[in-house]
Amino acid sequence: MVMVTSAITEARVRELLQNVKDPEVPAISVLELGVVRAVEVKNDSVLVTITPTYTGCPAMDVMKQDIEKELHDAGIADVRVQQVLSPAWTTDWITTEGKAKLKAYGIAPPEHTADIRALKGELPVVECPHCGSKNTGMISLFGSTACKALWKCNACLEPFDQFKCL
Amino acid sequence: MSQQEALFTYCLRQADDLLILSHRLSEWCGHGPVLEEDIALTNRALDHIGEARNLLTYAGQVEGKGRTEDDLAFLRAERQFVNTKLVEQPNGDYAFTIARSFLFDAYHLPLAEALTKSSDAQLAAIAGKAVKEAQYHLRHSSDWLKRFGDGTEESHRRAQAALDGLWTFTGELFVQDDLHQGLVKAGVAPDLIAIKASFDETVDNVLAEATLKRPVDGFMASGGRQGKHGENMGFILAEIQYLQRAYPGAKW
Numbered sequence: 001m002v003m004v005t006s007a008i009t010e011a012r013v014r015e016l017l018q019n020v021k022d023p024e025v026p027a028i029s030v031l032e033l034g035v036v037r038a039v040e041v042k043n044d045s046v047l048v049t050i051t052p053t054y055t056g057c058p059a060m061d062v063m064k065q066d067i068e069k070e071l072h073d074a075g076i077a078d079v080r081v082q083q084v085l086s087p088a089w090t091t092d093w094i095t096t097e098g099k100a101k102l103k104a105y106g107i108a109p110p111e112h113t114a115d116i117r118a119l120k121g122e123l124p125v126v127e128c129p130h131c132g133s134k135n136t137g138m139i140s141l142f143g144s145t146a147c148k149a150l151w152k153c154n155a156c157l158e159p160f161d162q163f164k165c166l
Numbered sequence: 167m168s169q170q171e172a173l174f175t176y177c178l179r180q181a182d183d184l185l186i187l188s189h190r191l192s193e194w195c196g197h198g199p200v201l202e203e204d205i206a207l208t209n210r211a212l213d214h215i216g217e218a219r220n221l222l223t224y225a226g227q228v229e230g231k232g233r234t235e236d237d238l239a240f241l242r243a244e245r246q247f248v249n250t251k252l253v254e255q256p257n258g259d260y261a262f263t264i265a266r267s268f269l270f271d272a273y274h275l276p277l278a279e280a281l282t283k284s285s286d287a288q289l290a291a292i293a294g295k296a297v298k299e300a301q302y303h304l305r306h307s308s309d310w311l312k313r314f315g316d317g318t319e320e321s322h323r324r325a326q327a328a329l330d331g332l333w334t335f336t337g338e339l340f341v342q343d344d345l346h347q348g349l350v351k352a353g354v355a356p357d358l359i360a361i362k363a364s365f366d367e368t369v370d371n372v373l374a375e376a377t378l379k380r381p382v383d384g385f386m387a388s389g390g391r392q393g394k395h396g397e398n399m400g401f402i403l404a405e406i407q408y409l410q411r412a413y414p415g416a417k418w
Contacts, residue, residue, distance in 0.1 A: 052216075054212070054299060055296060056217070057212075058212070084291075085220065085294065086291035086294055140205065141309075
């Protein structure tokens with residue numbers, strides 16, 4: 001029998017969720033990615049609400065399983081993960097720490113959507129995550145996953161992924 | 167027809183457009199002219215199929231007979247698919263694939279924008295996600311159409327031929343039958359006259375930059391929304407549905 005020694009709290013669940021990484025960008029957690037919209041704890045049951053980044057993102061099912069597994073492994077038996085579509089996820093929900101970790105991982109973090117150029121379809125100025133140069137250019141709007149675009153640095157000549165502003 | 171049945175069909179119309187187009191785009195996987203475009207088209211296919219899944223799931227809930235997204239995608243017959251004929255057209259050359267997506271994107275973006283204000287909360291939520299992705303899609307197809315149109319003589323010729331060949335399939339996107347008009351009155355669906363105005367503006371602006379001519383409106387193909395498809399549709403469904411038909415309930 002699994003003994004739950006301490007009462008489950010929202011803070012404890014959030015602590016555990018910090019261990020659940022984005023399966024496609026394992027540098028950041030689901031919390032830092034901003035896909036966890038709510039954590040509700042009622043007696044011994046936990047309800048985690050997540051929202052998809054991109055509609056067709058194949059990582060969502062994996063995230064759901066990983067969240068369930070992490071909480072089960074911590075002795076929480078009654079876990080439910082539900083998906084909501086609204087409000088739609090935005091890259092603004094990636095936390096400051098999340099953005100810093102993306103950069104350290106070699107992915108240029110998204111610019112802020114408040115930047116009007118992004119909405120008008122003009123290209124943002126993107127800093128190379130490898131050498132920091134702003135002399136960069138976009139190769140393709142679509143990169144290795146739905147959420148990223150492919151860029152290259154004209155200074156260090158390295159290609160890099162950019163997390164698209166959404 | 168009850169409001170519930172109308173909403174069910176309306177969800178299918180949108181879902182089927184996206185599902186069939188995503189299938190066509192996925193056929194490029196591994197065959198793209200350059201690696202970046204191979205990736206771009208499969209990314210777009212993924213976005214479309216994601217929206218289609220949301221719409222099919224919702225259609226199943228609206229219908230209330232317990233059908234899932236998979237039941238609706240894999241177990242309907244050809245005459246029960248209500249996509250437009252535009253999206254079922256074969257890929258052709260790259261100019262044709264890009265032109266087909268461009269015409270669809272120029273319709274899909276304003277449609278998704280308008281649906282975010284739908285009186286139906288779930289349709290509005292689905293559109294709220296789609297609208298952000300649709301902006302990237304339209305940018306992608308517009309960029310390539312300009313590059314082809316304003317490129318070499320050969321690329322210009324092919325892009326113009328693609329537009330000329332596809333134009334007959336654009337009329338069906340904007341037909342408002344009784345079912346649609348009923349949903350417009352209920353505030354569920356947008357008036358397609360406004361969507362057409364936005365489509366026209368996008369097409370005129372992009373074609374002008376691309377130095378391509380807008381085809382003249384002539385005979386417009388129809389029937390897709392009523393389940394009457396061209397000869398390609400059966401082959402598409404054979405590929406999409408074979409596994410579930412041969413091994414019912416198979417999972418992976």
